[in-house]
Amino acid sequence: MDTIKNYFRLIKEKQLIQLVLIFLAPILFYLFSKSSIIFLLFLASLFLLYRIRLDMKIKGIVALLDLLLIIPLAGLENSYYLGIITQIVIYAVLAIGLNVVIGFAGLLDLGYVGFYAVGAYLYAFFATSQANNVIPESIYQFPLSGNWFWLFLPLALIVSAGMGVLLGLPVLRLKGDYLAIVTLGFAEIIRIILNNADKPINLTNGPKGLTPVKPPEIFGIVMNQPIHFYFIVLVLFVIVFISAYRLDHSRIGRAWAAIREDELAARTMGIPLVRMKLLAFATGAGFAGMMGVVFAARQTFVDPSSFGFMESIGILAMVIMGGMGNIRGVIVGAAAVVILQLHLLKELSTFLTQLSVSGILYIPSQLDPAKYEKLVFGLILILMCVFRPKGLMPAKRTMELIKGFRKKLTKESLS
Amino acid sequence: MDMIVQMLPQLLIDGLTLGFVYAIVALGYTMVYGILEFINFAHSEIFMVGAFAGTETLLFLQSAGYLENMPAPLALFLAVGVGIILSGLLGVTVERIAYKPVRHAPKLVAFISAIGVSFFLQDAVRLIEGLWKNAFYLSTPQLFDSSIQIMDTMKIPVKVIYIVAIAIVMMVALSLFVGKHKWGKAMRTVAQDKDTAALVGINVDAVISLTFLIGAGLGGAAGTLFSVQYTLISPYVGFILGMKAFTAAVLGGIGSIPGAMLGGLLLGLVEVFGAAFLGIATGGVIGAEYKDVLAFTILIIILIFKPSGLLGKAVVEKV
Incomplete structure (x- = not known):
């Protein structure tokens, strides 16, 4: 007491x-x-x-x-709010992954959603009958059962991380904004291929997408309820959060910070630049690939339009808003962006439509706020960059902070 | 084989037309990069605004009944003029609002701000057009419908001649301006070294604004020409085209003005020929739908093997 x-x-x-x-x-x-x-x-x-x-x-x-x-x-x-919370957790994991690349290592990766697509299609390909287009039915009758979901989580992580290394090897020598454009091009290439790889062999079923993806299964229980996915996503979130946190506070994390703040100085200190950058790239890609599997299983449907540039920018907005380099910050950023996108804009839309219907106020349908996500994201990015470039919750270990500390020390020693 | 030979002249014309559009847009990327070492991601949206400004001008002339009675070249010049002015002013405004405050922040911040501007402009145009016209896909009025027959297999539409002529005039004017004019010299000085330029009495901020004005104006002109040539525009028309124009700028050597022109023309030709021959070469496995992949692949390959491009100078990192 x-x-x-x-x-x-x-x-x-x-x-x-x-x-x-x-x-x-x-x-x-x-x-x-x-x-x-x-x-x-x-x-x-x-x-x-x-x-x-x-x-x-x-x-x-x-x-x-x-x-x-x-x-x-x-x-x-009320499964609607559970859905939003699940969505927040999914995007929080994605944002943590992107934060490893952008926030920790300082590499602007605009092709992040490409890896997400790789994971999603990897699972969707085998968890629908699509795989029978390549592997004859006499060998195995696809789809795989939902039990395979658990195996596909690490598998997608490894495959996506591998893709990250493959893409990273040639392009990581490029600096800053060049890297951004190349990764953006890479994501577009993946999307175009997914869109068109329905001939000569039908791999991705083109723009129509793959459906129905088998839901996960454990001990004979089919996990297709929102509540099941909430728990799956929560477990993955905890794993990813702890791994990212441990990475940040390890030797590797310090190497990343050094590269981010001053590449030349980091190289002089003997940090293997290429290896460290590849590691950051692969880590982020792996997380994204793993969440791709969850995405495919949760939606039971994947198509190329889910993996556009817009998605990458949404995740980028979460990282920028929360504070590059701060894991907790990007979680807050993810929550803020998802609520804004899925909840507030939609509520506002229905509210305005109701006003129009009841005749209080005429609002043209072109003014529907839910259609203007890009406008809102664009504004968020500009305002954050101009007024709070370090985000709502700035990262602690940065050059500027150290400089400020040094200034304080000199002041104290002078007085 | 006969078919390929027959297609060649027509493909050449299509490729060059597209190439000139790429080249003018690429100039905007390259000029800004030359001075600020910053990829103006929103340039593709400046281009798109130019396309809308030009189309709206022509639509206005049409609805007012002037379009039928006036000579078509005059209408084209008017549209291009409006495109240049609106886009140019927009470029300067964007620079003031979104780029100037972050000029001394890390490069990443400026680039992300540019992405924000790009997204904002796409939906802002959609909103304005949606409220005004209740549709955001516009079709541009046909200006010239005749064409000149040169060979049996080669037909040059009159509008292509005007488009190419305007593009060439703008490129020559830009080259003369940057090469000979006092402000052009100032621009080159600022590109070399901002601090020294400020020391010898050059107003660096004014030069940067001027660069954005010219680059954005060219982008707007390209947008108008694009809408006249392809006659269907949307707020999202700039994104892929901008990426390709950027590829063209990198191909020619970013920061180099002649490089951007060369890169644009080359990329236009490669894309048109690629789209036509990919299907033939691979027996129909990979078709024209992969033409965008072609442009991005070129971009990645150049950046890896010759990041300085065809006409650019290799940059040595100073410690």
Whole structure:
């Protein structure tokens, strides 16, 4: 009891409101799982839970309760919000992967979604009857069963990482924006090939795409409910988060930071540039490929239009918004962008349509906000670059910070 | 084989027409890169705005009833003029708002800002056209419908002659301006060394604005010419074309003005011939739908083996 009292003494008024929110919002979300405002409030409480100064044990318990109990329970009531949360987690993993390439190693990769496509098509190819176009039915009758899903997660990771190395080997000698254009070209090439590889042998079924992709299966349970995917994605998220975090704080992560801040100096210090860059590229690509498998299984349908440049820019916007190089930041960025894209814009659209229908205010259908994702993303990118180039939650280990620290030291030694 | 020989002259004309459009757009990339070492990703959207400005001018003339009564070249000049002015002003505005504040930030930031501008402009044009015309795919009025028969297999449409003529005039004017004019000299100085240029009394900011004005103006002109030639435009028409024009700039050597012209023409020819012959060469396995892959493959190969391009100078990294 004493310890609890101590906490309350330390808590200031502002923190008290935050505390109330943290404990109240999940309960409200459970009770009113259909309200949009309470959903947003709940997400805000998750963010606050991370920011607030509190005993790690309490924080951990509340976080676990939120993630493992409240969200699934509320999700059973209302699968729409569960879908959005799953989407946030998927994009958070993708953003963490892209953050390894852009944020840690400083390589602008605009072809990221290409690897996502590789993973998705890899699973979709074997988990539909499509593979029978190459392997005769007498050898094996495709599709593979859902149990193979688990094998395809690491397999897609390896294949995509391999593709990353293959693409990286020639192009990583290029600098900055050249690399960006080449990777962008690469993603376009993959998309064009997926679009046209239905002849002479039908590999990808062209623009029509592949369907129906088998859902994952474990111990005879077919996992095709939103709640199943929430848990799959959550487990993958934890794995990727820990790997990215450990990488960042390892020798490799320090090498990446050195390359990002000053390539020449890094080379002088004996860091193997090409190997380290390839590693960053392959890591990001691998994460993307793995999530591609989940994407294919969740949608049960893949087609080339899901892997356009727009998707790459969406993920880029998450990384830039959250703060390049900061894993926690890009998670927040992913949440913000997904909510904006899937939730707020759509809500606004329906709201405006309702206004039009009821005749209060005439809004032309051309003005439908849901159609203007590019406008919104473009604005986010420009505003972030001009006003907060380091993102909402800047990374800590950068050259500028070290310079600032040095300045402070000299000032202290002078006075 | 006969078929190929018969196709050749026509393909040559198509390739050169496309090549001139690429070349003028590539000039915009190369001029900005020469001065700021920055890929103006939004240049493809400046091109697209030029295409819309030109088309809207022609549509206005048509709806007002002037188009039938006025000589077609005059209408073309008017459209190109409007395209140049609108795109040029847009280019300068974009530079002021989105690039100038990040000029001293890491290159990555400026590039991402340019991507943002590109996306913003695509949807902004879509929004404006959608509200105004209730459609964002526009077809440009036909200007010249006659063509000159030179051989049995070769027919040059009159509009192609005008398009190529305008392109050549603009290229010559640009070369003269950059080579002889006082401001052209200032531009070359700033491209070499910004700080020294500032020390000898050159207004670097003004030179940068001028570069964007000229580059964007050329892009706008190219957009208008493109819409007259291909007669169907959308807000998304710039993206792939811009990538290819950038490829052309890299092919010729980025930063080099003659390089951009050469690269554009070469790429136009390669693409048209590639689209025609890919199917024949591979027995129908790979067809014209892979022509975009061809351009990107060229880009990747040049960047790997000769990043300085055909006419560019190799850059030595200074420590």
